[in-house]
Amino acid sequence: MKVTKFGGSSVASAEQLKKVLAIVTGDSSRRFVVVSAPGKRNNKDKKVTDLLIQFYNAVVYKQETDEVVREIIARYTEIAAEFQVDKHLEKTFQTELQRLQENYNQADPYALDSFLATGENLNAQLVAACFQKSGINARYINPKELGIIVSNEPQNARILEQSYEKIYQWHDSAEILIIPGFFGYTVDGQLCTFSRGGSDITGSIVAAGLKADLYENFTDVDGIFSASPKYIHDPELIEYATYREIRELTYAGFTVFHDEALMPAFKAHIPVIIKNTNNPECKGTLIKKNFDDENRNEVVGVASDDGFCGITIGKYLLNREVGIVRRILQILESFDIGFEHMPSGIDDISIILRERQLTREIEAELMKQIEEKIQPDQLSIEHGLSVVALVGEGMRERPGITSDSTAALARKNVNLRMISQGADERSIIFAIRSEHERLAVRSLYYTFFD
Amino acid sequence: MKVTKFGGSSVASAEQLKKVLAIVTGDSSRRFVVVSAPGKRNNKDKKVTDLLIQFYNAVVYKQETDEVVREIIARYTEIAAEFQVDKHLEKTFQTELQRLQENYNQADPYALDSFLATGENLNAQLVAACFQKSGINARYINPKELGIIVSNEPQNARILEQSYEKIYQWHDSAEILIIPGFFGYTVDGQLCTFSRGGSDITGSIVAAGLKADLYENFTDVDGIFSASPKYIHDPELIEYATYREIRELTYAGFTVFHDEALMPAFKAHIPVIIKNTNNPECKGTLIKKNFDDENRNEVVGVASDDGFCGITIGKYLLNREVGIVRRILQILESFDIGFEHMPSGIDDISIILRERQLTREIEAELMKQIEEKIQPDQLSIEHGLSVVALVGEGMRERPGITSDSTAALARKNVNLRMISQGADERSIIFAIRSEHERLAVRSLYYTFFD
Structure with a gap:
């Protein structure tokens, strides 16, 4: 039924x-x-x-x-x-x-x-x-x-x-x-x-x-596409995707529907299919919890979203000072600001967050408080960042995907502000400058599709 | 003088x-x-x-x-x-x-x-x-x-x-x-x-x-080498390095001397040279704040260190819940535990830390508190991780280094637990399983040296 x-x-x-x-x-x-x-x-x-x-x-x-x-x-x-x-x-x-x-x-x-x-x-x-x-x-x-x-x-x-x-x-x-x-x-x-x-x-x-x-x-629409038609002419239709893949794609900018809308079905392990009323013959996109190897995607899609910014905090011996990052997050929290990623070097940490959480006033006050309470050696904010995600359940079985994707971005001289590979290895997330978003999506798409 | x-x-x-x-x-x-x-x-x-x-x-x-x-x-x-x-x-x-x-x-x-x-x-x-x-x-x-x-x-x-x-x-x-x-x-x-x-x-x-x-x-010794002789036979001598490069290399396991020992000289911008009493004719390793383009290293060395572990916490909508990461860090802090890196996916976050901070008892208590206070959907700890760092001031000018290094690791089937590229882009840090450390150092070294 x-x-x-x-x-x-x-x-x-x-x-x-x-x-x-x-x-x-x-x-x-x-x-x-x-x-x-x-x-x-x-x-x-x-x-x-x-x-x-x-x-x-x-x-x-x-x-x-x-x-x-x-x-x-x-x-x-x-x-x-x-x-x-x-x-x-x-x-x-x-x-x-x-x-x-x-x-x-x-x-x-x-x-x-x-x-x-x-x-x-x-x-x-x-x-x-x-x-x-x-x-x-x-x-x-x-x-x-x-x-x-x-x-x-x-x-x-x-x-x-x-x-x-x-x-x-x-x-x-x-x-x-x-x-x-x-x-x-x-x-x-x-x-x-x-x-x-x-x-x-x-x-x-x-x-x-x-x-x-x-x-x-x-x-x-015929279903979910492996990249936004905004950037890719006639992108491939995704025939099979897992709940998790869809969740990661929508997080990073896919807007066919809101993934949370599907959560009740996902939780009950009900398969979901996206189909086109105007083209019901088209197979559409079938979304399930798991697929057999045959239908598992190595890479299912490339998603992107702009409107991010990154706050970089440098302090000598930062990684030895227990509690310093917690204190930085406490300051963010006092402004009710959440963050997306936190790439770190040795004496520096960047906090990538959605720009819509900041007004000019909040930003100034936030930076002031970080300056005062953390006393960093270096503090800066970079606006105009985009997040690009490469998503696929099969990625974890092929270590080469990371290098193929970074190579594709390097060939186009897209400079990476951050690379993040979550523990589950179902996605690689890049932070880049928004003016490179189109280029990044295209170079990744043509590396793994067509 | x-x-x-x-x-x-x-x-x-x-x-x-x-x-x-x-x-x-x-x-x-x-x-x-x-x-x-x-x-x-x-x-x-x-x-x-x-x-x-x-x-x-x-x-x-x-x-x-x-x-x-x-x-x-x-x-x-x-x-x-x-x-x-x-x-x-x-x-x-x-x-x-x-x-x-x-x-x-x-x-x-x-x-x-x-x-x-x-x-x-x-x-x-x-x-x-x-x-x-x-x-x-x-x-x-x-x-x-x-x-x-x-x-x-x-x-x-x-x-x-x-x-x-x-x-x-x-x-x-x-x-x-x-x-x-x-x-x-x-x-x-x-x-x-x-x-x-x-x-x-x-x-x-x-x-x-x-x-x-x-x-x-x-x-x-003749100076600082671009990789540990433990893994590389006759590694290249580093002729020029910046303070920052040395700092990143020692962080990730180089032990010629402790970088903090050189801090007073670094802070006063005094050039430092490491030379061999038994071979004073050898140029040694010159360490300065900056170098002209000519002597700037693209990649200066590959360092590695074991004794890390990773705690992975998964929770649906984790990235929307303002304050959750701060609360996780607060728990760590109550045990006086610092962390090194915190790679994140969409609904999960990993915390990479030095294993020596954990006893069996502290680990059990820590995990229990995270379980109780955070109520994650998924919680696990992975022991036996190593951190491998590829360091070089010139990296930021050549986007291809990331892909060359991930490709080198992929060819040897080294699975990446984390990639972290700090905001300053002077290093790329990989977390891997310790049994792959030798392989990882060798594959990176032979990609950028010899």
Whole structure:
């Protein structure tokens, strides 16, 4: 049995929904369907969720709402009309939006969550109606009924462990259940949404709860590519990847989805496949805990991300002074700043961190405190760094990968600010200057692919 | 003007002392001579300092001392006789040892220091007498008279800043001054010795104080080699090295001398040369702050050291949890354990430290505390690691060195536990399994030398 999730662009129009219908009916094991809110139909289009934010703002700041309500309703009725769904659904949706407007009249995170979730919630009802009209035994189910119980954290809800048992009770449902993604309810019945990528999270939770054989994540790309198309023309599709490989790739900049969204499925060891609604024949990317040797990647991909900086602290006999690094980290911590890597020489240490954690003021204060409390011989900060990661489960079995990759970077005169090879040897992480990011990704990609 | 220091083997016999005499008289700029205590004349011989420890033990534990006193005196009289030095010097030395025996009668670190320093102190007097007998205008000077003022830390004295000005007052001494190495006096006149390598420290301090043009360190090897003869047959001599290169090489296992011994000279930017008393024609190893491009090393040497271990801690989202690494270091610190490197992956971090800091009990308690306070998903310790360092000032200008070295290691199937490239890019440090140390050093050496 499979849990099948469709992203915003897969449910953006009647035309798209027909593809969804074909996909679901094409495989009788597809019994649970999770849907996003309708996304953009073209580049100039708006996502329904963005319209709902507009609606929310108009409501809480007491502005005109008719126009935006019309726009939202139109997105659903356009699809409903094509599937010849009963007119009364439009009424229901209108009542729903009206209820939101009446119940909330000031800005507050719970109110926002109720508006945000409406996009998915109405869409699941619409999709269920369209499926029924097409003769499929499907029905909408609300996350509360399904058993998605979450922590009381608006826009950042976390699933509670007790949900899984409740969800499992639905595992032999005779009907195909259409589930709105993106939200759940607290123990007290309060609606809360997940963080971004929320429908992926719902799908992942439902798959874990139902102990599904596969969690299918349908999107508008063929799968995950071994490098960003931003840097590589027509990069290779990753056919097989492990959870861990995906985690390392997304850490270092892959943005197909947020790896944490898949965590519930990963933890339950449910295989995940990324597929394209617009090209369902394509194999997609299959993600599992382990693969046999045959399908194990030596190198699975090259990821990169900019926006890092490095603070370098030099002090004679630094490595003999027990506690000095702990004191440096304590200073960072007092600013609530985390770090990514900490390469060290003999009398120096560099701290690589995400630049977004620093404002100009925080940086000045941070450097001042390091200067005062650590009294280094040398202290500097370098902005504009990127992190490039070469990832692959099979790397640990072939020591040559490190030298092949450093050689590739050296040939292009990419200077390395740091090399880090984690204990598990599933990735090599390089820190470089951001102006070399493109060059670095390309030289590594063409060393291991094509 | 040069300060010239002779190590124990250079002053072990009359034959050796004749070489010293020839060296000093061969260059009129050699005006300050620092001497160690007589070392071994052959493999079965004893160092005078070891005899003095024996003497000390006999005195404080009230045992027979005649034999050891005879042995000590014999070492000096043998040389004195060859240089036809007046017999009254033997008397002076006997009186000196007798005085020690009378003044100290129980074990205490200051007593030990007074015994230890006697080897150098008598030797400087002997060398001065031999020089005078050879018609040289030389005289013995006591460190107190010279102005070597140290902290009150027996066996671990540190030089006090005020010494340098006092020492400088001797800079235009008409006589060649013969200075015993290894000790100084506190402000209150208490004799304290430096840590091991103490005569090197004295020479280095005197050179810094006098603002010498060169500090010559005469020993029994031609200089510093680019790799240990333990692993490489007939390794290349390093002709030029920077202070920093020497510091990195000694950190990673080079033991020609302790780099901290040279710190006073380094700080005062005094060039240092390591030369061979037995082969003074050999150029030796010149160590300076900087070199012109011509003499700058791309790679200066390969050093290695065993006795490291690595603690690996894995925890999902470790890099997001601000403060977690600080808490790990806090645990280490509570055991007074320092670390050398901390390579990190995405959800894991390894801590490389010197194994000698752990007993079986401390290790068990340390791991228990990490388990309890950090609650990692994965925790392990790997013993038997070595650190191999490839060092060279010119490395930063040639990105290819990293790939050449990792390729060399890969060809020999040396698996890398860690690669660390410090911010200053003067070294690349590898952690490997100790059983691969020989192989690693050899493959790196033959990649960059010969």
